[in-house]
Amino acid sequence: xxxxxxxxxxxxxxxxxxxxxxxxxxxxxxxxxxxxxxxxxxxxxxxxxxxxxxxxxxxxxxxxxxxxxxxxxxxxxxxxxxxxxxxxxxxxxxxxxxxxxxxxxxxxxxxxxxxxxxxxxxxxxxxxxxxxxxxxxxxxxxxxxxxxxxxxxxxxxxxxxxxxxxxxxxxxxxxxxxxxxxxxxxxxxxxxxxxxxxxxxxxxxxxxxxxxxxxxxxxxxxxxxxxxxxxxxxxxxxxxxxxxxxxxxxxxxxxxxxxxxxxxxxxxxxxxxxxxxxxxxxxxxxxxxxxxxxxxxxxxxxxxxxxxxxxxxxxxxxx
Amino acid sequence: xxxxxxxxxxxxxxxxxxxxxxxxxxxxxxxxxxxxxxxxxxxxxxxxxxxxxxxxxxxxxxxxxxxxxxxxxxxxxxxxxxxxxxxxxxxxxxxxxxxxxxxxxxxxxxxxxxxxxxxxxxxxxxxxxxxxxxxxxxxxxxxxxxxxxxxxxxxxxxxxxxxxxxxxxxxxxxxxxxxxxxxxxxxxxxxxxxxxxxxxxxxxxxxxxxxxxxxxxxxxxxxxxxxxxxxxxxxxxxxxxxxxxxxxxxxxxxxxxxxxxxxxxxxxxxxxxxxxxxxxxxxxxxxxxxxxxxxxxxxxxxxxxxxxxxxxxxxxxxxxxxxxxxxxxxxxxxxxxxxxxxxxxxxxxxxxxxxxxxxxxxxxxxxxxxxxxxxxxxxxxxxxxxxxxxxxxxxxxxxxxxxxxxxxxxxxxxxxxxxxxxxxxxxxxxxxxxxxxxxx
Numbered sequence: 001x002x003x004x005x006x007x008x009x010x011x012x013x014x015x016x017x018x019x020x021x022x023x024x025x026x027x028x029x030x031x032x033x034x035x036x037x038x039x040x041x042x043x044x045x046x047x048x049x050x051x052x053x054x055x056x057x058x059x060x061x062x063x064x065x066x067x068x069x070x071x072x073x074x075x076x077x078x079x080x081x082x083x084x085x086x087x088x089x090x091x092x093x094x095x096x097x098x099x100x101x102x103x104x105x106x107x108x109x110x111x112x113x114x115x116x117x118x119x120x121x122x123x124x125x126x127x128x129x130x131x132x133x134x135x136x137x138x139x140x141x142x143x144x145x146x147x148x149x150x151x152x153x154x155x156x157x158x159x160x161x162x163x164x165x166x167x168x169x170x171x172x173x174x175x176x177x178x179x180x181x182x183x184x185x186x187x188x189x190x191x192x193x194x195x196x197x198x199x200x201x202x203x204x205x206x207x208x209x210x211x212x213x214x215x216x217x218x219x220x221x222x223x224x225x226x227x228x229x230x231x232x233x234x235x236x237x238x239x240x241x242x243x244x245x246x247x248x249x250x251x252x253x254x255x256x257x258x259x260x261x262x263x264x265x266x267x268x269x270x271x272x273x274x275x276x277x278x279x280x281x282x283x284x285x286x287x288x289x290x291x292x293x294x295x296x297x298x299x300x301x302x303x304x305x306x307x308x309x310x311x312x313x314x315x316x317x318x319x
Numbered sequence: 320x321x322x323x324x325x326x327x328x329x330x331x332x333x334x335x336x337x338x339x340x341x342x343x344x345x346x347x348x349x350x351x352x353x354x355x356x357x358x359x360x361x362x363x364x365x366x367x368x369x370x371x372x373x374x375x376x377x378x379x380x381x382x383x384x385x386x387x388x389x390x391x392x393x394x395x396x397x398x399x400x401x402x403x404x405x406x407x408x409x410x411x412x413x414x415x416x417x418x419x420x421x422x423x424x425x426x427x428x429x430x431x432x433x434x435x436x437x438x439x440x441x442x443x444x445x446x447x448x449x450x451x452x453x454x455x456x457x458x459x460x461x462x463x464x465x466x467x468x469x470x471x472x473x474x475x476x477x478x479x480x481x482x483x484x485x486x487x488x489x490x491x492x493x494x495x496x497x498x499x500x501x502x503x504x505x506x507x508x509x510x511x512x513x514x515x516x517x518x519x520x521x522x523x524x525x526x527x528x529x530x531x532x533x534x535x536x537x538x539x540x541x542x543x544x545x546x547x548x549x550x551x552x553x554x555x556x557x558x559x560x561x562x563x564x565x566x567x568x569x570x571x572x573x574x575x576x577x578x579x580x581x582x583x584x585x586x587x588x589x590x591x592x593x594x595x596x597x598x599x600x601x602x603x604x605x606x607x608x609x610x611x612x613x614x615x616x617x618x619x620x621x622x623x624x625x626x627x628x629x630x631x632x633x634x635x636x637x638x639x640x641x642x643x644x645x646x647x648x649x650x651x652x653x654x655x656x657x658x659x660x661x662x663x664x665x666x667x668x669x670x671x672x673x674x675x676x677x678x679x680x681x682x683x684x685x686x687x688x689x690x691x692x693x694x695x696x697x698x699x700x701x702x703x704x705x706x707x708x709x710x711x712x713x714x715x716x717x718x719x720x721x722x723x724x725x726x727x728x729x730x731x732x733x734x735x736x737x738x739x740x741x742x743x744x745x746x747x748x749x750x751x752x753x754x755x756x757x758x759x
Contacts, residue, residue, distance in 0.1 A: 060505070094538030101536035110504055110541070115528050121494050122529060125501020132457070132483065132507055139501075155494025162489070316539035317573050319597045 001218060002053070008274055011053060011210060013287045015045040015267045018069040020295045021078055022241075025068065025085055029245050033303060034085045037114075038099045041069035043240035046266035047172055048073045050213025051140055051233075054221050058135060062110040062123040063142035065100035066172075066239075070142065074107045078298040088305035095308040096316065117143060117150030120169070124160045124230075127167035138166040138224045146177025148191045154198075157230070161198040164229035168220045169195075171232065172207065174239040179251040192234035200230045207235030208264040211273070238264065321361060322383045323354055325555040326606055330354045331379040332387060337369045350387070355439065355610040356471050367392035436618050438580075439609040441587035442472050442548075444618075446510065449594040450480055453508060456594055459486040459499060460512030460549070469514045470550060470609060496522035496547075500529045503545040503599075510594060513549035516565050516603065530599035531574030546593045548602035551579070552644060552694050555607070556738055559730035564695035566642070569601040570671040571699075576625055577672040579603040581646035583616040585669050588623030596625070605644045613647050626673035630682070634664035637752050638682040640705060641692035642668040649692050651745030656752050663752065671701060679705065680713045687718040688755040692748055697725040719755040724748050 022040040029038050041048075044066075052073045055061070063070045071081050076092065084091025084102050092102040100114040110126060113119035123141025130137040147153060148171055160167050171191045175182055182189050192202035201223070205216040213235065220231035238260045242249050271284060320330050334351040337343060343363045350361045371389040374381055381387060436444070450456045457480075462469045464477040464487040477485045488495040492513065499509040513519045519526065530543045553562035570577045576598055580586040586604070593600035608614040631646065632653060641649045646667050653663045664682050668674065683689050689709060691702030702723030709721050727741045753759040 062501075092538065093536055093540070096538050097536040101533075103533075103537040103541045105540055110501075111533070111537070113529070115524055118497060118524060118529060121497025121525070122501035122504065125498040125503070126505040127501075128498060129502045129505025129507050132502070152493045152497060155489075155491040156498065158489055158491065159494055159498060316535045316537075318576070319534060319539070319542045 001214060005274075005279055009279065009283055009287065011049055012267070012270055012274065012284070013291060014049045014052075014073055015210070015270065016287060016291050017078070017294065018045045018049070018072050019267060020291050021072055021082070021298070022068060024295050024299050025082070026241065026245070028082075028086065028299060028302070034099070035087065036098050037065065038085065038245045039066040039243065040239070040241040040245075041066055043260070043266070044172060044174060044207065044235075044237045045069060046210040046213050046270070047170070047207045047235045047237055048142075050210045051168075051170060051217045053214050054217045055140065056137070058108065058130075058137035059221075060108040060110055060123075060126045060130075060137065060139040061142075062119045062126060062139065063112070064116065064119055064144060064147065065112070065114050066144070067100065067102065067112045071102055071104070071109055071112075074104065074109045076102070076104050076107060076109060078294055079301040082298040082302035083305050086302040086305070087307065088302060089308040089312070090301065090305040094312060094316075096312065117147035117152050119143065120147065120150075120153050121156045121159075123169075124156045124165050124167050127160065127165040127224075127230075128163070130166050131163070136166075136225060138168060138221055140168050140170060142170045142172055144177065145171060145173040145175065145182050145191060146180070146185070148173075148194060149177075149185060154194075157195055157198040157200055160230040161195070161200050164227060166224040166227075167230045168217075168224055169200075169230060169232045171234045172237055173234055174237050176239070176243065176251060178243040179247070181251065190234075192232055195230070195232045200232055202232035202234065204234045204236065207237035208260075208266045208269070210266055210270045320381045320383050320385045320387055321352070323352065323359055324356050325557060327354045327356065327383060329380045329382050331381065332374050332376055333358065334376055335372060337372075339369055339371055341369045343367060343369060355437075356469075357467075363390075365392050434617055435615050436583045436587075437610050437615045438583045438586045438604070439470070439472055441583040441618060442590055442604065443474060443476070445587045445590035445594070446473065447476060447479065449591055450476070450484060453594075455506065456508045456510065457484040457486065457502075458510045458512060459488050459495060461488055461490055461514050463487060463512050468512075470606060472604075472609070473512065492518050492521035493525065496525040497529065499545055500525055500543060503530075503543045504533075504541055508544050508546075508594060510546045510548060513547065515561055515606075516549055516551035517561050517563060519547065519549070519565070526569075526575075526599070526601075527572055531572050534598070535574060542597045543599050544597045546590070546596075546600045546602055548590070548593075549604060550606040550609075551603040552605050553607075553726075553731055553738070553742060556733055556735060558733040562731035562738075564603075564643070564693065564726070566603055566671050566693070567695050567699055567701050567704075569603075570701060570704075572672075575599055575601055575672060576670070577601045577603070578625060578670045579605075579643040580669055581608065581643055581667055582614050584618050585623055585629070585667070587618055588621055589625070589669065592622050592624060595622070603643065608644055608647070611647065613650060623669070625670045626675055627670065628675035628678040629667045629669055630664065630678065631667050632663060632665040634662035634686065636662045636686055636756055637688045637690060638664045638666060638679070638686045639690050639692060639748070639752070640666045640668060640679060640702075642671060642701070644694055645692040645743065648743055648745045649748055652692075652748035652752060655745065655749040659753070659758065661752055661756055661758070668701075676708060676712070679709070683709060683713050684716045687716055689717070689721045690724060690748065690751045690755060691721065692724045692743060694726050694743055697723065697728050700725050719757070722751045722755060724751050
């Protein structure tokens with residue numbers, strides 16, 4: 001596993017970029033600059049950054065509607081993502097998709113899907129195309145603890161295992177499906193073992209710990225890349241913010257959230273780890289400054305960009 | 320000749336496993352029978368002796384219920400013969416590879432000698448030709464490969480293209496539809512067969528929310544080149560859950576293209592266009608038309624573009640607009656109208672999204688009267704939409720209200736007489752024709 005100081009700082013920067021981006025998005029939402037649904041990723045940053053750290057060129061990523069972190073981690077331009085959130089023509093989907101629906105073929109990001117669980121068979125289909133083309137790529141398919149109870153997940157598990165598709169299922173268990181906690185919705189809380197009936201190996205991972213995520217991601221992607229079929233990673237993680245922006249947060253206590261922030265924060269803990277290993281304080285300050293500038297530019301760009309032209313209404317329905 | 324499926328009308332005897340004088344036990348295989356859907360082994364249902372064989376091996380087109388052999392059962396030994404027919408319809412489908420290879424060879428021979436093709440053959444040929452043309456085209460669905468297609472449409476494709484491109488799926492419509500959508504995003508061109516479109520309801524979310532909308536939601540970046548095909552509409556006494564025309568459902572969704580061919584030539588040309596199209600296409604077939612003589616046709620091997628209706632018959636008194644199996648009923652109605660000297664212009668829409676408004680309006684400008692014919696439910700039908708469009712655009716040309724002939728507003732009943740009453744009939748269309756020309 002790659003473990004140079006520069007690489008580690010890159011990972012730290014990515015997590016921080018996601019954190020700051022989401023904070024800004026929350027702010028812009030409050031100002032009425034962002035409409036509709038907006039699902040923030042704050043707290044879960046180590047999952048996507050850790051997984052992406054083992055990604056190879058050609059590997060695909062697909063996820064649900066809580067997708068801003070995945071896009072930034074893939075290398076999509078924060079300006080284009082933010083501009084999509086503000087519904088501008090310069091957004092990744094020309095303002096026609098919004099928070100939940102963005103895509104980028106050049107970086108192999110396949111969305112951004114608004115229907116809970118729907119991205120899972122699609123992810124297996126991307127993996128199918130890899131196998132069909134014999135290109136040795138794998139597809140990282142993310143879904144949440146809520147989606148883990150959708151029927152199509154198990155239809156997909158069955159086919160993925162039957163056909164040995166190179167797909168890694170990453171269950172981002174952030175403990176709550178909207179307002180319903182895992183133990184109120186799942187007969188067994190061991191989501192990682194849900195592949196058992198289909199002979200899919202699964203592993204429970206501390207999704208707040210970047211290093212542990214990276215190790216697990218490596219195990220899983222090696223498994224799938226070597227023709228052994230799918231692998232399930234359950235990432236134990238936590239979202240600090242509400243399900244969406246209009247979340248009354250009555251289903252959990254402030255103390256619970258604060259406790260996680262204090263003890264488990266993925267960014268702070270990784271930073272501590274790097275400091276302990278001799279990385280200088282200044283490096284972090286530099287990154288902070290850099291990220292702040294990127295986010296501020298992205299926000300300005302998103303606010304100043306023009307709305308889509310009305311002629312766009314009837315475009316892109318057919319190719 | 321036993322009826323081995325609801326729509327079987329005739330069969331062929333491929334092979335006799337018994338000879339006159341042979342004693343058989345219940346469960347013994349007596350003959351191998353081929354229908355347009357499958358090849359099946361046919362078993363004795365009671366013990367007895369075969370006394371006479373009435374049709375030689377290789378005899379084709381034996382009507383259902385025709386005696387094919389005489390049989391003495393053990394309880395009745397004074398030489399009174401029983402005919403083997405519908406009573407002994409125990410059967411199982413052959414799966415041996417030898418048989419399927421032989422079968423598909425025979426299938427190809429028929430092609431080279433005949434100039435008239437059935438809809439079933441045309442669909443299969445379109446698939447095969449496009450798969451030869453483009454390595455990224457593949458077929459998946461339930462029973463499409465080893466079984467050779469639940470309706471024999473994909474017969475022979477496994478032999479030619481192998482199991483990597485002709486893929487049997489588990490019974491998991493929602494899952495394999497999403498998987499196919501992902502494969503399409505990944506650069507492949509899946510053709511998804513639903514055993515019937517009734518089962519596509521399980522997969523509606525993926526068809527509508529993923530396939531139809533992603534291009535738009537991605538600002539034009541991510542297209543979904545995929546074809547969903549399979550039989551749609553009523554077959555014969557398969558009741559409510561297996562008898563519905565979904566054309567109006569799909570045709571209402573921007574982002575989908577929807578076609579429902581009638582003739583074999585249109586089926587082939589439209590399916591080839593569908594597979595080449597970079598958008599998601601719903602290709603609605605009809606079990607009754609697979610082998611229907613009125614729908615069988617010569618093939619001119621031209622790609623048929625979407626959004627182009629075809630004027631099947633030119634006329635001056637009434638415009639009849641239909642699609643799919645509605646054309647079969649309309650052709651019957653036209654005959655009745657002819658006897659009354661009413662001249663009917665019959666338009667086959669073929670494509671329901673996009674719709675060929677121009678051809679429709681031009682015809683109405685000529686005839687000033689219009690009737691729509693389809694099998695679907697009367698509420699929110701294609702005809703309803705056409706009525707509205709016609710009123711908005713060519714109202715001044717109309718000499719009578721536009722009438723919609725549709726199926727009845729009921730779930731499809733099972734009983735033969737009730738089913739018949741629920742379906743659209745030529746007589747009803749003829750009645751509507753008389754009404755708009757004020758002859759009723």
